[in-house]
Amino acid sequence: MKLLVSFFALCICLSVSAQELKSPSEFLGHELGTQFTRHHRVIDYYKHLSESASEMVQLEYYGQTYESRPLALAYISSAENIKNLEKIRLEHLKNTDGDGSPTIAIVWMSYNVHGNESVGTEASMKTVYELLTEKTEYLKNTIVIVDPCVNPDGRERYVNWFYQFKNGPSTVDPNSKEHHEPWLNGRPNHYMFDLNRDWAWLTQVESQQRIKKYNKWLPHVHVDFHEQGVDNPYYFAPAAEPFHEVITDFQREFQTTVGKNHAKYFDANGWFYFTKEVFDLLYPSYGDTYPTYNGSIGMTYEQGGSGSAGLGVISSIGDTLTLKDRILHHHTTGLSTLEVASQNAIRLNEEFKKFYRPKDYKYKSYVLNGPNDKLNVLTQLLEAHEIKYGWANTKTSKGFNYSTGKNGQIKTSNHSLVIDTDQKKGTLVKVLFEPNTKLTDSLTYDITAWSLPYAYGLEAIASETKVNADLDSGNIMKTASNHYTNNAYAFIAEWNSFNDAQFLADLLKNDIKTRYAKVPFVLDGVSYDRGTLIITKADNKNTPDFLNTLSALATKHKQVLNSTDTGFVEDGKDFGSASVQPLKEMKVAILSGKPTSTLNFGEIWHFFEQQLNYPATILDSDYFKNIDLAQYDILILPDGNYKKFLNESRMTELKDWINEGGKLIALSGALKTLSKEDKFQLKAKQNETDSTTVIPVYDHNQRNQIKNEITGAIFKTKVDYTHPLAYGYGDSYFSLKLGGAAYNYLETGTVAYLDLDNTIPVSGFAGSDAQAKIGETLIFGVEKYGKGELVYLVDNPLFRGFWENGKLLFANALFMVN
Template sequence: MLKKYAHLLSSLIISFVYLFSLSANSTEQMWPGSEYSPSIPTFKAVLGYDVGERITNYGDMLRYFEALERAAPKQIRLFEYGRTWEGRKLIYAAIGNRDVIANLDGFADKMQKLSDPRITDKSAAKALIDQLPSSVWLGYGVHGNEISSTDAAMMTAYHLLAAPNETTNQKILKNTLVFIDPLQNPDGRSRFTSRYYATVGMQHSDDRLSAEHNEPWPSGRSNHYLFDMNRDWLAITQPETAGRIRAMNHYRPLVVIDLHEMGGDSSYYFSPAAQPFNPHMTKTQIDNMTAIGKNHGKHFDRHGFDYFTREVFDAFYPGYGDSWPIFYGASASTYEVSSSRGEIFKKKTGEMLTYRDTVQRHFVASISTAEGVADNHNKLLNDYYNYQTSAIKVGKNNKERVYILPNKRNVAGSHRLAILMAQHGVEVKQADRDFKQCGKSYQAGAYFIDTAQPKGRFVKTTFTQQVDMSSAFVKEQERRRARKLDDEIYDVTGWSLPLMFDVDVDACSKAVKVASHLVESNDKLVGKVINPDATVAYLVPWGDMAAGRFLTAALQQNITLKSADKAFTLEDNQQFTAGTLIIEKRSNNDDLAAKIIEIAKNTGAQVQGVNSSWVTQGPSFGSSHTVTMTAPKIAMAWDNPVSSLSAGNTRFVIERQFNYPVTAIRTLTLKSADLSNYQVLILPSGDYKELLGISGADNIKQWVKRGGVLITLGRATQFAAEHDIALLDVKRERAFKGKEDDKSKTAEEPEGESMVDGQLFANKSELVSASENAKESPDFVAGVLANIEVDQEHWLTAGVHKNLTAIAYGNDIYTPIKLASGKNLAWFSDAENVLASGYLWAENKKQLAYKPYLIHQPMGRGMVIAFTQEPTTRAYLDGLNVMLMNTVFRSAAHATPLK
């Protein structure tokens, strides 16, 4: 009984502390000393609760900003910059003095002029700088379950509008334009808030074990397609990212901040960032963020907030929200606050962290940032202009000044990369005539990018094959690894876009001078039908995504078509690649020609009409090596234990890049479900064994034997390869240790004994050697681009380029499959050439060499196809899409399910 009352008393004390903290931290206490005008509506007036009392949902956030605009239309304007996949409006707010807000288009126009020294000389730039306000872009909530930043955005807007006479605000509003993107991920936040409040009972729990603090799959971090949108700035696959980049390229804010949350036991992080820095950043940009960080330190000390800098969150990968802006000349950083992941959280120290605490810290950092920008008004504008000038100068002196995309092989990939770069704000040109450059000839239609332009550094960091981390940082990571300490590499170390897109690119030191036109981000790939009045068939050469999208469109329009397993030549010496689509008129309706023309137009595919089916080499149209394509029904494992990123990325690639529907099935359902309605089942990366077990694996195995196609990605291949699961006849490898002499061997403990024979160590290295595990996995790899080679004589790799680039991540390395069981269809290159871009441990290079990447194993009337790594990571490995299409569509055509 005493225990019961003690527990009740403890709960009451926690509740009292929580409620007291709310009342003690009213709006007026968020920035002590502020006096707020009653003409600007408060949280309470619009939403019915005070700042930090409740986690604001998407609809209330929108309602509050609209109320602020109605109350102060001359100081704040709202703009829509896109819609999410689920239809939610994405907005940003511009806040400043009346003159600036009244002429935002004029501000944008002047910033565009300041952005290009080729049209604005130093004298004109000085005149612009004298007229322009400085600007800052504050981005909140890119991860939907990092909740405090959106309420901090609302408080920041309220504070700037309602307290114009507060000393700091006076400085800001005098010469600075503040952009607020209050919620970058509405779909993810909506998922979080609805689930969070559904778990709350009589009182909020501070216990990290409670349902409130443990989100169900897939969590609110990601957007509708389960993308980590803080990694989408390079590939721009999601509408949220595309709209944001469009807006930022329009205004070119001088300082950009991305506000996040981290573990609840931490404090607060702000710039300067950790090592390594991207070498294409400038010292000035780093120094500017350090100066703003010092300003935060002053305010955090005043408020009594703990913080840290430099220890984590590097600035190396160019695809983050705090790194992408650097490459148009901004100074940028990420901020991270300890997360309550609810309304109250008990830290390991016993301290109670309230939601209001986290909101206040982000709010103070936001105002401090704007103040730092205001204090450095002229410097930031001058630094921005000087960045553009130096970018052009550096570009002119580059040995690889110009990158040329010949646009012969993988035309769709070259086009996709060209318009992506245009979307980034890069000047991309397409030649109108044939030309010669650096000893090579190029045809009209080739794309070229000159790095002697304001965005030249961005081109350099995304097009060059290798971007090196500093030698000191690499040396330290090797030292840590030798000591068996975790490395400090935060994210991928390789991201060369031409490699990832499987696009040929040449580099030249001289500027291209040829008649050309600028590529626009909305340019469409032009499809073409040669001989639309063909009497026999239409052929679509296989090998790029234009042909791939042609296939999915044709299947969904019930067009009957075939695909050749091998290359073939017609009697007029026209040659066609393996995988070429064959659409025969005899098998289709009379309106076939019209459909072909329309599909080609919409997909960009090149189609050749033919009047004869006579083949002189390779399989004929009626050969058994020319299979009829089917429209497969595709199922995908969804829910725990699937990696939400792998599932979302893969579903996005198939649905939005292949334009073909996928059915998501709860993973547990697969344990006993009748899958006979599906031809293809995809298991994204995940740890399936405990949930599905042997019985679930057997259910899938029987479906495969009856004619199903099972595709495993990444860690799902671990599951398939488990000896008691036996879906795939390969094994994971332990780390290769090489030969060891007797002295360095670890003494083996005899079974059943608690003591072993004594050992003599002569030096520390022998101690280290004896301490190592005899059986351990290879060292973990943060993520590099690796070269793979592709078997060119199998129907599953028809039309796939013989050399591709993939991501190698983690420490999974597999034995080759034996020929008695299947075939290795793609494998990593030799040790000297396996690394395409990034940093790979020497031992991993050796062990990864010639190990399988793509494995095919027949099973009954169906098959298992395993990717040992994930081909859909971040949906930016476009060069692997034809291979993935083959595993989905050509495999379904080759399976022989029971009717």
């Protein structure tokens, strides 16, 4: 009798629980797909699920955005699996060591990494609810991890804008304002970074916090839900070529398995879709490739719509695409993915274990030399990815030399960083460090080169034999064991890394007067290079608490300061020479708004606020005509299209400001308009005419076009290291070139350049016609104009915040070019 009563009570409890669990429409108070749901209400719904179905749902907050919005993960599975969630996770991770015997499939689904691809978050709620009510059989052997919104700041920007400008009721006419986002659209995060290109580089707080959780789980399957143009049919796996060579046969095969299952449902509904086109698996910082290089089946799903779709819009062929349609399509592929994963849970575990078996990659070790500051920035990235590293205990290392492009050797010491491919994250190591990625197809969706030794400006060897290294030799960061006395004449600091620029920025902000050397010098038997910072007692005699402030800043930046009791050098120029110039605090302005690229503006904005930590004023193009530029020492023009913005009157104003001492720093596309101004030296290189006319085959048009393109390739440029723009660099700089734009050398002030011997990239793809065009062209340069300067940055040294070796150059443009 007691057993019967207990059973009856349990049934009542389960019934009540089921009744309390509300659908998204019931909870939100509107039918899903008739409105966009704001982020706080999405979080409320997931809280509701975790409370009403607590035995099957766990909600975890893993961080917050730059704008303080919460980032959350929902773990969904059977009651038994949720009860044993940590045990399942640990057993799963044993597979990476070849020890586990798990049977549960782990599927991670990421929604709305692009904020204005807003259907993802809506679809996530519908999918999770159906899992808990109608598809519970999938959960018996599957853990589902849902990130309902990877990019809350971007999504809220889009949703808020839509509510402000939508028609009442919303209109499907594509000409209406609600279908035309402004310059600052919802796609990127707060700093206008594309979070779907930040998985490997981890420059943004959303990525940094997410990767900690991702590495705790390393799921079998990761799906990234996206949207594309209104007229595009749905895209799902399998992906297009090129596939990176490390991708396993099983990873390819399973993509096809998943794609065929999706097709079954799409065919039954008569929905259009495509596969094996456009979206490849190469660039390592995507939400499909990064998981793939960590053993997952990484996939991107793309629904037509995006920021121009609103709640409904008429396509070019007259069909109406609604938010409800978009939700249903993502919902269908989401459940289809879980169905396939559940059916193949054992196979997924077996193949995941195989992925982590030792691999016989060509290069066994990567050995890197360079300033401690640069090495430490790299080790921070390695630690975030849980990549093991050590320090060499040999005197030399042989292998492929990144600098020369040939086999050779470098001297090594216990300050030489060593990363092996014989480790758990060995595949990711190969992908991030290999000198040149193998391309199976030159038509790619993103850049084709990213090798970290080039990006970080480090001397490197890729060795075909494992290099002996100590894994426990500790942190190599400089320690600031400085002694500050009133007897010191001056304090001297190096200038060879971005950390030194951060130190200088702090000195200037704290009113510590600082000089820099324009020529090398020797003092107290120590050699110093151009750009060396010199902080004299005499300059700071009126600075309150000078020594204590200097000491605190040096400790903060781990700077070693050499003190001296004289300004009389043994070789070079004395500290009172005109060759030792004072640095002044610069008032910087950055142009924002319609002529500029949102992404490049964001890179510059993020550089100042989150990296250099130096104040900059944002001037929007809408009111730029009302600004007195005389208030600013520097104006930065990000990449963009300035044809209309820099009209005749504005160009005259700009030239007058430069002539009176202003410094203009122009990047990438901004140079196109400046090069057409007769008074400036900068001129675009003209294509040489070819007397041979070839009629292209229509079907090969895209292939012919790519001959003129450079798809993110790395070139070794020559450098005039005596120029202030190049202080801290040697005679070469590896530049990431993102296109075929080419400009002639300047008459004076050509700093980094390509000659006729350096037109073939050291890594990545460049079309044959593009290579022919870029010989004898400018990469970085400075033109004197009256009392001021124009700094030309043809290539973007701040690209996606990960090209570390370009950051010191940008700091030089700010402080050293004077």
